Amino acid sequence: HDIGRFEQLKRFNSFEADTMDHATYGVKVLFEEGMIRQFIEEDTWDDVIRTAIAKHSDYELTGITDERTLLHARLIRDADKLDNCRVKLEDAMETLLDLSADEVGKYAISPKVREDAFAGKCICSKDRRTPMDYWVSYVAYFYDLNFQETLDIVAEEQYVKRIIGRVPYTNEQTKKTMEELERQLTEYVRRK
Template sequence: MYYPLAQQEFESYLNGYDRENDRIKLKIIHTYGVVKQAEELAGRMHLSAEDTDLARLIALLHDIGRFEQLKRYDSFEPGTMDHAAYGVKVLFDEGMIRRFLPDDKWDSIIYTAIAHHSDYELPEISDPQTLLHAKLIRDEDKLDNCRVKLVDSTSTFINVSEEELGTQNITQKVYETVFENKCILSADRVTQMDYWVSYIVYFFDINFKESFDIIAENDYLNRIIDRIPYSNPSTKKQMEKIRTYMQKFINSHTGNRLS
């Protein structure tokens, strides 16, 4: 309903940033990738027209704070800026949301979904529609991030080449966390290989069967793991154990009980 206007305003907003910067480009493409995932999940989950429109709008705006973070710091690191908090600040505290949406009917849902889309875990949310969209954007974000991890240069999003990444160790705490069915805390990531592992085990935070189906259909687990040439023998062995464990977890959520 409001998406064409919102997209037009989003493109106008982007004109304040360097579209030729590799990280900016990555985030623009990612944003539209998340919109695509919103449309895909809405269709698979048979969401109403209203919830479909709302999901697309949240997807379009979820990372609006990233562009200022990249402009100021040229970094995705959470320590440089809380991009989600900045996003809701400019949208709601500064009133930018009215550029994208003429009325405030959905403001509370949009605020909550964007504010918490990159949190380690969601807070308790009592309103069913708000909870739905808070979960949807987290799944959509991760689903498109699978594409990012396969097609974008590792130097752009993790600051090292694939070859250098493959030489590194997984720290023990990060490795052990995998087998506790937990995502990796940002503070626990020490090596870039820890970051790579965190991109794989964020499947523990997927909320909907339809999202797991997309992961399985695209073989994202194996393709992401296999992108890196693991020249470090210890890391290579650990990654195979992670692969086996994560595959069983994904299978258990798609109805595929094969190991």
């Protein structure tokens, strides 16, 4: 599903959404260029796979009316978010945000990003202004998890606490916001 990321990184040295729609490009590589046949010989599932890949990075999962396709789109979205947890915990902060963790923790969170996070919404790419906005978006996507099993993994692995805890927040307002957000997200994952 993320095969388009390779070209995005090669062309733009970035994973930023505004540089390239990696999901659309992935569909092009897999289906228009035929690479999908290297992974699966038959074409029975092509429509489901195509749609699930095309939609996996959308802000909201909309426009899918077929239940089987929707199930697979949700599966890929959840798997993508779980993989992102690993990335957010293992990759260097400089790789993720082009700054050290200490530098990230000095920034404020934009009002719109703060408002959306506390309203239980994911963060729209276009609303991110500061490095902290990006960091908040990496945990706010837990609001978009689809399956109990995924939520159970997030809770068991303590992803909310661990991802939020990677940054030393020296901006006092940011620190307070992140403490509140950690409590809210932990409770959301627990009760959902």
